Amino acid sequence: MILGDILKTGMKLAKFSNEVIAKKLREIVAAYEVKGEDRFKIRAYDNAATSVEHATEEVRDLWESGKIKELAGIGPAIADHLDELFRTGRVKHFDEVKKGLPEGMFEILGTPGIGAKNAYSLAKTLHLRKGSAKADLLRAARSGKIRGRPGFGEVSEKAILENLEKTKKDENRMSLPVAGEIARKIIDYLKKNPKVIHVDALGSLRRGTATVGDVDIAVATSNPKDVVAYFTRYPEAVETLNEGDVKGRIVLSSGRQIDLMTQKPEAYGSLLQHFTGSKNHNIHLRELAISKGLSLSEYGIRNKAGRVERFSTEEDFYKRLGLDYIPPELREDRGEVDLAAKHSLPDLIEVGDIKGDLQSHTVWSDGRATLEEMAARAKGKGYEYLGITDHQLSLETKGITAIRSEIKRRNELIEQINSSYKNFRVLNGIEILIKADRDLSYPDELLQEFDYVLAAIHTGFNQDKVRITQRITAALRNPFVKILAHPTTRLIGRRDVIDADWEEVFRVCRDEDKILEIDALPDRLDLPDILIQEAKKYGIKFAIDSDAHAVEHLDLISYGVTVARRGRLSKSDVINTLSFGKLKEVLKIKGR
DNA sequence: GCCGTTTTCGGCCCGACTGTTTTCAGTCG
Numbered sequence: 001m002i003l004g005d006i007l008k009t010g011m012k013l014a015k016f017s018n019e020v021i022a023k024k025l026r027e028i029v030a031a032y033e034v035k036g037e038d039r040f041k042i043r044a045y046d047n048a049a050t051s052v053e054h055a056t057e058e059v060r061d062l063w064e065s066g067k068i069k070e071l072a073g074i075g076p077a078i079a080d081h082l083d084e085l086f087r088t089g090r091v092k093h094f095d096e097v098k099k100g101l102p103e104g105m106f107e108i109l110g111t112p113g114i115g116a117k118n119a120y121s122l123a124k125t126l127h128l129r130k131g132s133a134k135a136d137l138l139r140a141a142r143s144g145k146i147r148g149r150p151g152f153g154e155v156s157e158k159a160i161l162e163n164l165e166k167t168k169k170d171e172n173r174m175s176l177p178v179a180g181e182i183a184r185k186i187i188d189y190l191k192k193n194p195k196v197i198h199v200d201a202l203g204s205l206r207r208g209t210a211t212v213g214d215v216d217i218a219v220a221t222s223n224p225k226d227v228v229a230y231f232t233r234y235p236e237a238v239e240t241l242n243e244g245d246v247k248g249r250i251v252l253s254s255g256r257q258i259d260l261m262t263q264k265p266e267a268y269g270s271l272l273q274h275f276t277g278s279k280n281h282n283i284h285l286r287e288l289a290i291s292k293g294l295s296l297s298e299y300g301i302r303n304k305a306g307r308v309e310r311f312s313t314e315e316d317f318y319k320r321l322g323l324d325y326i327p328p329e330l331r332e333d334r335g336e337v338d339l340a341a342k343h344s345l346p347d348l349i350e351v352g353d354i355k356g357d358l359q360s361h362t363v364w365s366d367g368r369a370t371l372e373e374m375a376a377r378a379k380g381k382g383y384e385y386l387g388i389t390d391h392q393l394s395l396e397t398k399g400i401t402a403i404r405s406e407i408k409r410r411n412e413l414i415e416q417i418n419s420s421y422k423n424f425r426v427l428n429g430i431e432i433l434i435k436a437d438r439d440l441s442y443p444d445e446l447l448q449e450f451d452y453v454l455a456a457i458h459t460g461f462n463q464d465k466v467r468i469t470q471r472i473t474a475a476l477r478n479p480f481v482k483i484l485a486h487p488t489t490r491l492i493g494r495r496d497v498i499d500a501d502w503e504e505v506f507r508v509c510r511d512e513d514k515i516l517e518i519d520a521l522p523d524r525l526d527l528p529d530i531l532i533q534e535a536k537k538y539g540i541k542f543a544i545d546s547d548a549h550a551v552e553h554l555d556l557i558s559y560g561v562t563v564a565r566r567g568r569l570s571k572s573d574v575i576n577t578l579s580f581g582k583l584k585e586v587l588k589i590k591g592r
Numbered sequence: 593g594c595c596g597t598t599t600t601c602g603g604c605c606c607g608a609c610t611g612t613t614t615t616c617a618g619t620c621g
């Protein structure tokens with residue numbers, strides 16, 4: 001059920017999530033763009049939407065405590081609109097702004113390559129209907145009705161088709177932190193009930209996959225019926241779909257369904273194992289069990305005598321099958337069962353192993369915090385170092401002399417900060433562009449001024465495999481480039497991985513002794529786990545970076561560690577688990 | 593529409609890329 005339906009049917013007043021609020025603000029941005037509103041006013045709404053998306057608290061909670069204006073980019077006017085939204089469920093001003101525009105245009109916004117103007121023109125000329133605009137557009141693209149419209153040719157039609165098919169496939173999946181936050185709140189709620197002995201998230205969320213379909217929760221309890229009843233009274237639930245003796249299903253205001261499964265504590269391990277999956281991992285286990293004359297289910301292991309043996313923990317469950325405990329992140333049937341049988345599972349890296357962060361941004365480029373603020377937070381996390389890697393300044397507009405003096409100024413500031421800390425160092429790095437013509441955006445004479453250089457692709461994503469591979473390998477061969485940042489450039493649910501010859505990339509990376517980054521931003525998680533596992537076979541080392549653009553982003557490093565675990569990395573595979581002294585050697589940093 | 597050590601008015605990034613044009617508009621970061 002979608003939000004609109006919930007309001008229509010007069011259920012509990014929906015608690016607007018930040019995601020929903022940001023979407024509403026972006027619709028106003030698009031409407032204003034089509035109507036030719038003042039561009040600074042448009043930017044103000046755009047800034048507000050970004051601010052809501054990045055907020056670490058629910059905007060509705062801020063509103064309730066009267067602190068909504070503390071959010072950057074929310075001034076008196078937008079605060080008033082949101083106040084109206086929370087009180088009445090709608091905003092008259094928003095309705096007026098959108099008046100006269102085809103409603104279908106707002107449903108296709110956000111499809112890559114379709115901005116406000118294109119959304120408007122497509123919705124209008126193709127008569128995209130409210131409620132089925134995406135499906136209508138997909139049909140039009142398939143039957144070649146988009147090409148020929150003003151501004152659209154064959155290439156854009158094909159791009160629209162591909163992007164729509166991709167988003168269609170992914171649209172119901174959540175990012176890891178979104179799912180994690182939903183689960184965290186429910187788990188906190190369940191923990192308040194004394195009859196709940198253990199509680200865990202299940203499925204792909206527990207395995208830490210890049211996107212999560214459903215949030216399912218397991219509880220160990222001796223009073224399942226009471227716990228299920230308590231679950232259905234969860235304050236953010238708008239509907240109960242199922243309230244049985246041992247299981248329950250509720251619907252949140254966002255429309256998400258949450259399932260609860262319960263089990264007696266003495267059999268909890270089997271439940272947890274069964275619903276953590278993955279499906280293929282469990283199939284493999286069942287085949288193994290059959291070969292031993294056993295049979296698996298969510299209730300336990302049925303032995304040859306026909307008796308079901310129960311397990312309170314997963315460790316005991318795996319042990320009964322002759323296996324070492326397999327961490328959830330590895331349960332994808334990629335050989336982990338055999339490794340567990342041979343007692344040779346890798347010793348996986350943990351968040352506590354991380355000693356510093358090598359990609360972060362400040363107000364010098366597109367970050368929101370100052371160098372001092374970022375350094376203080378990193379130090380506060382117990383790190384030994386923080387690499388500041390702001391984007392380059394434009395060589396064309398600034399000129400080399402101005403840039404050189406800017407680098408010098410930054411170095412002086414960094415030295416000043418470093419002298420104020422004990423056992424903590426800020427590094428002066430840079431994230432440079434691998435341009436479409438495969439040159440780097442700075443000449444070597446500038447690159448050599450930095451402690452280390454991250455190279456990244458930010459444009460020309462659609463080039464063919466040969467050109468993309470050449471761009472990356474050329475960058476890796478530059479003597480000053482140390483780290484290839486977010487190598488595949490994917491944006492989860494929005495942009496696919498670039499088409500590179502990864503084996504060739506990994507070979508060059510190994511030969512040139514360069515580092516691959518694992519970017520921890522939840523919409524990147526780049527490298528993806530499978531490529532990490534592949535790259536590790538070449539003996540390549542990795543850096544797990546937050547790519548922080550604000551102080552709180554430094555905490556996102558844990559998602560990078562999750563991906564690294566899924567890619568089977570140990571502490572020794574990751575350079576930012578090293579002490580500062582060792583890291584300096586690896587990155588060949590002089591001074592500091 | 594937001595914001596302020598330049599604080600109630602007057603600024604607010606713009607360059608790169610792409611596909612579509614035949615000099616540019618839309619999108620993205």
